[in-house]
Amino acid sequence: MAYVKPNFPSKKAFIQAVQDGMTVLLYHPNSDITGAIIPANGIVAVEGPHYPAPHTWYANVTLENGQIVRIK
Numbered sequence: 001m002a003y004v005k006p007n008f009p010s011k012k013a014f015i016q017a018v019q020d021g022m023t024v025l026l027y028h029p030n031s032d033i034t035g036a037i038i039p040a041n042g043i044v045a046v047e048g049p050h051y052p053a054p055h056t057w058y059a060n061v062t063l064e065n066g067q068i069v070r071i072k
Contacts, residue, residue, distance in 0.1 A: 001047045001058075002026045002038060008048050019025035026061070026068075040066045057060050 062070035
């Protein structure tokens with residue numbers, strides 16, 4: 001699972017930010033240890049808010065050329 005930056009408190013806030021054109025970055029925590037990478041194209045599972053807060057929302061995002069084009 002990946003996180004999004006900035007740290008959105010809800011899926012609704014995340015979706016609204018993307019619709020409004022805000023730049024949202026995806027990242028894997030501890031990627032230097034795990035070797036996990038975010039693909040430029042494909043589907044990535046994301047969750048929020050960030051640890052240590054309990055995760056209260058989850059989404060699958062479709063990326064094209066590194067940009068979020070769809071959120072489920």
